[in-house]
Amino acid sequence: MIRFELVSLGGVKFSDDVYEILLPTLDGQIGVLPDHMPLISAATHGVVSVRHNANDRDDMMDHFAISGGVVEVVNNTLRVLVDEADHADEISEAEAQKAFELAHKMKAEAKDQVSLEHAQSLVDRSAVRLQVAGLKRRHRR
Numbered sequence: 001m002i003r004f005e006l007v008s009l010g011g012v013k014f015s016d017d018v019y020e021i022l023l024p025t026l027d028g029q030i031g032v033l034p035d036h037m038p039l040i041s042a043a044t045h046g047v048v049s050v051r052h053n054a055n056d057r058d059d060m061m062d063h064f065a066i067s068g069g070v071v072e073v074v075n076n077t078l079r080v081l082v083d084e085a086d087h088a089d090e091i092s093e094a095e096a097q098k099a100f101e102l103a104h105k106m107k108a109e110a111k112d113q114v115s116l117e118h119a120q121s122l123v124d125r126s127a128v129r130l131q132v133a134g135l136k137r138r139h140r141r
Contacts, residue, residue: 002034003077004050006064008085013064020051021078025071032078039073043080045124047132063088065132067125086129093133100126 001017021032024046032039043066050062069082103126107119 001076002032002036004032005077005079006048006066006085007079007081008066009083010085013085013087014050014062016052018050018052019054019056022047022049022051023071023080024048024066032073034076036073036076036078039071041071043069043071043082045128047128047135048080048085059138063132063135065091065125065128084125086132088132088136091129091133091136093130093137096126096129096133100130102126 001019002021004014004016004018004021005012006014019033022029023032024044025041026044027041029046030041045067046065048064048066050064051058052060052062065084065086065088066080066082067084069080072079072081100123103119103122107116107123110116110119
């Protein structure tokens, strides 16, 4: 097992021993299993998926929407430090859809580079939250 700690600015979102974690980095999605080599990397907006036990099916995994942050793997401990992290159960798909549409509208109406970058950040955030909400819906069937 590997100790997984997901920490946001709001506090600890997850801390437990698990079998596998899939997470987004600047170099693409990586999987972390027990005895993973030491690693420090940057996390990007995306989905973190957690498999609690080796025999768990994909539909039993927990999913989190995260903003960018830092990933550290050392001595069978994975720490992910991010600004925001939301568990699938904390996300309303309808609200995520509204936020996604509003962010796209803001992007289309941006009048300067700062506004455009802010709107793009909101598009990215809401797209990930929508993706996690969709995973929750499909796996709860």
